[in-house]
Amino acid sequence: MPDDQAGAVSVGELWRRTTNDIGDRAAARWLCEVATGLSGSEFATALDEPVTEAMVAHLDAMLARRSTGEPLQYVLGQWSFRHLDLAIDRRVLIPRPETEEVAGVAIELTAAAVEQRGSAVVADLGTGSGAIGLSVAYESPLGAVEIWLTDRDPDALDVARANLAGLGQRGAGVRLALGSWFDALPDHEVFDVIVANPPYVADGSAEVEPDVVAWEPAGALFAGPDGLDHVRTLAAGVLDRLRPGGWVVIEIGARQGPAVTELLEHHGAVDVAIRRDAAGLDRIALGRRPDIG
Numbered sequence: 001m002p003d004d005q006a007g008a009v010s011v012g013e014l015w016r017r018t019t020n021d022i023g024d025r026a027a028a029r030w031l032c033e034v035a036t037g038l039s040g041s042e043f044a045t046a047l048d049e050p051v052t053e054a055m056v057a058h059l060d061a062m063l064a065r066r067s068t069g070e071p072l073q074y075v076l077g078q079w080s081f082r083h084l085d086l087a088i089d090r091r092v093l094i095p096r097p098e099t100e101e102v103a104g105v106a107i108e109l110t111a112a113a114v115e116q117r118g119s120a121v122v123a124d125l126g127t128g129s130g131a132i133g134l135s136v137a138y139e140s141p142l143g144a145v146e147i148w149l150t151d152r153d154p155d156a157l158d159v160a161r162a163n164l165a166g167l168g169q170r171g172a173g174v175r176l177a178l179g180s181w182f183d184a185l186p187d188h189e190v191f192d193v194i195v196a197n198p199p200y201v202a203d204g205s206a207e208v209e210p211d212v213v214a215w216e217p218a219g220a221l222f223a224g225p226d227g228l229d230h231v232r233t234l235a236a237g238v239l240d241r242l243r244p245g246g247w248v249v250i251e252i253g254a255r256q257g258p259a260v261t262e263l264l265e266h267h268g269a270v271d272v273a274i275r276r277d278a279a280g281l282d283r284i285a286l287g288r289r290p291d292i293g
């Protein structure tokens with residue numbers, strides 16, 4: 001839209017025109033919310049208000065990026081995950097709905113540990129935007145949980161740090177650490193829950209959508225010929241870092257359930273189970289360090 005028309009256009013009209021342009025009313029609303037700086041009920045009550053030139057310029061810049069195929073989440077610069085609005089950009093994987101379920105399992109197991117012992121220590125390895133670990137922090141009893149967010153990519157950790165800043169008091173127990181898997185964790189600590197959504201796509205897999213490969217960080221996706229390189233490392237080392245009775249929760253690919261069950265049991269985990277996501281696909285592997293030993 002030419003900038004000189006901005007004053008004559010209302011927020012509602014901007015939304016209607018954007019919907020016509022991109023053919024998606026919900027996405028158009030999110031784009032207009034970011035462009036106008038109005039969200040939720042503020043946006044809904046401002047539909048008759050005039051937009052400014054700066055708002056229109058911001059929207060045009062976002063639409064230009066979207067037209068190149070850049071994912072909506074990166075263009076918006078934010079995406080919701082459970083109860084959080086996370087800052088998102090190309091340094092991190094876009095958090096997925098199935099990962100909300102992985103976080104839910106970690107939150108339940110953390111709550112059980114707090115119930116039992118009064119407090120819990122948790123690690124989210126390969127945290128990316130911080131989606132899983134920050135959700136655990138946000139949804140756990142205040143002051144009861146120490147949670148370590150780690151990544152080997154310093155750029156990803158910067159995004160997690162920015163998202164931590166948005167948690168306020170709820171983020172008080174969160175620690176950030178750079179390094180590969182367990183190397184990032186303090187030597188002295190044992191954990192009640194270790195959760196990870198590691199890269200688990202087989203190198204060169206044709207099942208990944210071209211847009212994902214083109215836009216999302218390769219270091220967050222690919223993990224060797226069968227996609228299990230990182231899961232092997234996690235399964236081999238995790239029991240040593242868990243408190244007796246502590247749980248590991250790993251997001252996996254839909255066809256990796258049997259192999260990951262075998263890996264976790266081989267390394268001594270008990271009560272190993274594979275849970276399905278809302279789409280009915282194997283997605284969450286969990287297992288426990290035996291209570292004794």
Ligand SMILES: C[S@@+](CC[C@H](N)C(=O)[O-])C[C@H]1O[C@@H](n2cnc3c(N)ncnc32)[C@H](O)[C@@H]1O
Binds near residue numbers: 197200
């Ligand atoms: C699939 S993404 C998951 C990101 C985020 N946890 C989520 O669920 O949206 C995997 C993350 O693991 C990180 N990663 C890859 N290799 C790693 C390693 N060796 N040690 C620690 N983190 C690693 C990547 O940088 C990336 O942020």
